[in-house]
Amino acid sequence: MATGSGGSRLLRGNDAEHIALEAEAAAFxxxxxxxxxxxxxxxxxxxxxxxxxxxxxxxxxxxVHASAHDGMRLGRAETLGFAHNDADAARDAxxxxxxxxxxGRVWIACESLYSMEGDLAPLDDLAAVAAExxxxxxxxxxxxxxxxxxxGQGRAHGLDPSVDLVTLHTCGKALGSAxxxxxxxxxxxxxxxxxxxxxxxxxxxxxxxxxxxxxxxxLMAARPELRAAAWDNIRHAHDAARRxxxxxxxxxxxxxxxxxxxxxxxxxxxxxxRGHDVRAIRPPTVPRGTAxxxxxxxxxxxxxEIDALFxxxxxxxxxxx
Numbered sequence: 001m002a003t004g005s006g007g008s009r010l011l012r013g014n015d016a017e018h019i020a021l022e023a024e025a026a027a028f029x030x031x032x033x034x035x036x037x038x039x040x041x042x043x044x045x046x047x048x049x050x051x052x053x054x055x056x057x058x059x060x061x062x063x064v065h066a067s068a069h070d071g072m073r074l075g076r077a078e079t080l081g082f083a084h085n086d087a088d089a090a091r092d093a094x095x096x097x098x099x100x101x102x103x104g105r106v107w108i109a110c111e112s113l114y115s116m117e118g119d120l121a122p123l124d125d126l127a128a129v130a131a132e133x134x135x136x137x138x139x140x141x142x143x144x145x146x147x148x149x150x151x152g153q154g155r156a157h158g159l160d161p162s163v164d165l166v167t168l169h170t171c172g173k174a175l176g177s178a179x180x181x182x183x184x185x186x187x188x189x190x191x192x193x194x195x196x197x198x199x200x201x202x203x204x205x206x207x208x209x210x211x212x213x214x215x216x217x218x219l220m221a222a223r224p225e226l227r228a229a230a231w232d233n234i235r236h237a238h239d240a241a242r243r244x245x246x247x248x249x250x251x252x253x254x255x256x257x258x259x260x261x262x263x264x265x266x267x268x269x270x271x272x273x274r275g276h277d278v279r280a281i282r283p284p285t286v287p288r289g290t291a292x293x294x295x296x297x298x299x300x301x302x303x304x305e306i307d308a309l310f311x312x313x314x315x316x317x318x319x320x321x
């Protein structure tokens with residue numbers, strides 16, 4: 001199997017593995033069509049630079065990923081942010097835009113699970129806002145694919161089918177390969193193929209990577225016990241974090257807010273010295289004054305390792321107080 005594609009998808013780089021993956025991904029995610037991109041980042045850039053037109057509005061959660069912001073900067077649509085996870089704020093902003101004369105199509109952008117906050121978007125509420133206006137809901141499923149949905153299809157799976165939906169699924173996290181999958185109506189997929197410059201002018205992803213993603217989708221559908229094992233660890237981590245005095249968490253991402261950059265780096269370094277793979281997150285990735293440790297739980301650790309992490313974390317925080 002080819003380890004490189006040799007060209008863009010519109011030239012000689014369109015491999016049978018790409019085509020097979022897109023068909024299988026559309027079936028797995030119950031989507032009308034899918035497009036395989038080189039990564040999740042260019043997937044978001046393609047969506048927001050290639051789909052909204054001049055006169056449209058991209059209405060986005062203030063914490064959407066940097067890749068979405070890059071796409072919006074390259075696009076021609078107007079952009080407005082709304083308060084994080086506040087569907088009422090999104091509705092109000094959309095209403096004000098319409099009252100000010102906005103006539104184009106609205107694209108509501110969010111992440112289903114926010115990677116630095118570890119919280120969940122109110123997708124049903126945002127879908128209701130989209131339905132009221134005939135807007136398109138664009139959901140980045142980067143951190144939900146594999147863990148959420150009946151078979152790991154993500155949190156947007158099962159939303160009101162009358163809502164126009166675009167989803168992005170990265171392939172380098174739960175799927176264990178590389179690339180990104182955009183799922184949408186075939187007309188929107190065709191628009192990306194012909195208008196998204198970073199798709200048109202980029203060398204296609206390696207067919208080998210596409211084959212690995214295909215195998216991963218098959219594995220996710222056939223082995224629900226892998227997802228169950230991940231959730232066993234996640235729930236165990238929530239209990240351990242609570243015992244350590246860190247509060248309550250709801251997802252596989254547990255942000256431990258430290259505050260100042262130096263303190264976060266020192267705490268991460270001390271944990272690494274004790275054998276824990278924990279990293280500090282600092283500005284500009286997160287707002288100034290909110291430097292944190294980002295603990296992400298996978299099925300590849302044991303309950304004993306989770307307990308040791310939070311015991312050491314509590315010990316180090318107490319010593320630094």
